[in-house]
Amino acid sequence: MHGRLSTTRVYVVPVPGSALSAYASGVERLLASYRAIPPGATVRLAKPTSNLFRARVKRDAPGLDISGLTGVISIDPEVRTADVAGMCTYEDLVTATLQYGLSPLVVPQLKTITLGGAVTGLGIESASFRNGLPHESVLEMDILTGAGELLTASPDQHSDLYRAFPNSYGTLGYSTRLRIQLEPVAPFVALRHIRFHSLTTMVEAMERIIDTGGLDGVRVDYLDGVVFSAEESYLCVGLRTTTPGPVSDYTGQDIYYRSIQHDTEIKEDRLTIHDYFWRWDTDWFWCSRAFGAQNPRLRRWWPRRYRRSSVFWKLVALDQRFSVADRIEKRHGRPARERVVQDIEVPIERTRAFLEWFADTVPIAPIWLCPLRLRDHPEVSPAWPLYPIRPDRSYVNVGFWSSVPAGTTAGATNRLIEDKVSELDGHKSLYSDSFYTREKFDELYGGEAYNIVKKAYDPDSRLLDLYEKAVQRR
Numbered sequence: 413m414h415g416r417l418s419t420t421r422v423y424v425v426p427v428p429g430s431a432l433s434a435y436a437s438g439v440e441r442l443l444a445s446y447r448a449i450p451p452g453a454t455v456r457l458a459k460p461t462s463n464l465f466r467a468r469v470k471r472d473a474p475g476l477d478i479s480g481l482t483g484v485i486s487i488d489p490e491v492r493t494a495d496v497a498g499m500c501t502y503e504d505l506v507t508a509t510l511q512y513g514l515s516p517l518v519v520p521q522l523k524t525i526t527l528g529g530a531v532t533g534l535g536i537e538s539a540s541f542r543n544g545l546p547h548e549s550v551l552e553m554d555i556l557t558g559a560g561e562l563l564t565a566s567p568d569q570h571s572d573l574y575r576a577f578p579n580s581y582g583t584l585g586y587s588t589r590l591r592i593q594l595e596p597v598a599p600f601v602a603l604r605h606i607r608f609h610s611l612t613t614m615v616e617a618m619e620r621i622i623d624t625g626g627l628d629g630v631r632v633d634y635l636d637g638v639v640f641s642a643e644e645s646y647l648c649v650g651l652r653t654t655t656p657g658p659v660s661d662y663t664g665q666d667i668y669y670r671s672i673q674h675d676t677e678i679k680e681d682r683l684t685i686h687d688y689f690w691r692w693d694t695d696w697f698w699c700s701r702a703f704g705a706q707n708p709r710l711r712r713w714w715p716r717r718y719r720r721s722s723v724f725w726k727l728v729a730l731d732q733r734f735s736v737a738d739r740i741e742k743r744h745g746r747p748a749r750e751r752v753v754q755d756i757e758v759p760i761e762r763t764r765a766f767l768e769w770f771a772d773t774v775p776i777a778p779i780w781l782c783p784l785r786l787r788d789h790p791e792v793s794p795a796w797p798l799y800p801i802r803p804d805r806s807y808v809n810v811g812f813w814s815s816v817p818a819g820t821t822a823g824a825t826n827r828l829i830e831d832k833v834s835e836l837d838g839h840k841s842l843y844s845d846s847f848y849t850r851e852k853f854d855e856l857y858g859g860e861a862y863n864i865v866k867k868a869y870d871p872d873s874r875l876l877d878l879y880e881k882a883v884q885r886r
Contacts, residue, residue: 431485435497438480439562439588445477446560455558455874457586476556481588484508492594493551498528498587506689514594515685517543521692522721528587534579534799534841536755536782536809538634538650541622544787547578547796549593557585558870576865579798579857581842583878584869598652600659601634601688603681605672606647611764614645615808619760621649622783622806634688637781638672642771645781646672650688659684662694663716667706669698669778696724698778699813703727749815751845752776752825757784758838760806766836767810773832774825780811797861798878799839807838823847842882853879 449455458475481497484505488494489512496505502516503523509515516527520535529535530546531553543549552566555573563585565574577584604627608614614637621632627649634650659682662668668691671681683691695705704710705719752774758766760783770779786795786803794800801807816825827847833840839856840846848856862878 431483434480434483435485435589438478438482438497441477441480442556442588443560443562445474446556449474449476452872453874454876456876457582476586478586485589487512487514487594489514489594492596493591494594495589495591496527497589498553499526500528501526502530503690506686509594510597510686513596513598515597515689516546517549517593517595518546519689520546521690521697523690523693524722524725527590527592531587531590532577532579533581533843536784538636538648538782540809541635541783541785541806542625542633542787543595544785545578546592548787550574551591551593553577553587553591554589555585555587558875559872560874561869562588563869572865573869575796576798576858576862578796579842580862580878581881583875583881584865585875597685598654599685600653600655600657601650601683601685602653602655603651603683603688604649605674605679605681606649607674607677607679608645608647609643611639611642611645611767614639614647615760615764618647618781618783618808619806621647622760622785635783638669638778639767639781640673640778642768644673648672652685657682659687661687662691663687663719665708665711667695667698668692669695693721694719696721697780697811697813700724746817748818750818750823750825751815752829753813753844754826754829754840755809755811755843756829756833756838756840757801757807757809758833758836760808762836762838763808763810766832766838769832770810770812770829773828774812775816776812776814780809782809782811783807784809798858800858801839842878845885846883848883850879850883853883857882 445458446455456475457478459478478499481499482504483497483500485495485497487508492514494505494509501524502519505527506515506519518535518537518539520530520537525535527546531550535546552564552569553574554562554564555577556562563570563573565571565577567574573584577587606617608617618635618637621627621635626632631651632649633652635647637645637647639645660666660671662671700706700719703724705714784807785805786801788795788803795803819825821827823845826845830840830847834852834856842857857878866877
């Protein structure tokens, strides 16, 4: 796109042989693959890649064929909705919607995250302070349940499944089609990186923006932040704009997170809307430094098409397979390292306490901040029982992705983080390592509400239990 958005408002109407028929064929292959799995055997996706950081047990048994469920089915630019196959990546989805000057309400940071994955596993980004989480924009979805039924779930149909699906991580079923809301965007995003010298003033400013929707009388469309230390933190405030002008490019030698740092009060920048959505993907936030991709001499020879999160995922997979990092540490006489890759949410009024504790306890910097406030105010409570944060309360997602020297207890640092987050009335995402007891896990992630829906839609336990998948890593 790079600054050019079509203003033409035409319907994308599927025709025979197009996206709709391709999707229908994909569903048939999916159902056939389900029927081919022996009765009583565990049902899994035949998916070679993942955006999860949990170790997975490798199995040779056949899985569900999701190869035909990767596209955008249709877009209605007048109603501002899209029908999307469950395994469609946000990269492909955004490419399609930007042609109509539209985007999903929340676009997670990495290109290869799928729409179905963001809904069943929770996604978040800088529009979440006003648009909540990706599952809140889902109007309806078709779900293949553990019982082998293809059901349409919405607030009015199978509403218990619709409400329990977010944060279920494929343990209640797999989405084949999702109808989502879209919102208008502009060709550019004007950015202000505001520096703070104390965490208190930074969090206070964040809270004012969430409550008012603006800053200094100017609307705010996107809001996230980075903490480099207790004395150096930034809020990154974005405004959608049609005003043309020079734009930055962080897919080359320049690195986005480094551009945020400055010595003045405010630094301004400008990106195309396309490049804004993927500003974090090129360097996987700041994690590309672990592979040398931020070394200027190496970066010069690292092809642009390989500077993306999907490539770094493959490097991580190789490291996990061959224990490369641990071998290097051992060769240098250093202890093995514990992976600390987590996203947590705490209420905004307790964010400063968590950040201060984290800075004193965990030697990882920088860390990412993303404020969140749910959109949904349904009569049922909690609105989303498997991740029961309150719809009338502001939260801050804190993301940290690195490693620390391993202790004598497996997952020692991760366990400390889990305890602190619970103490502060927060939750953590389940895409990475977890160490909760069954009792604590049930208290935090749905408990009996999950069990009721599980029995209704997966009565023979063909799919893994959520605790088995998230904690026991089966």
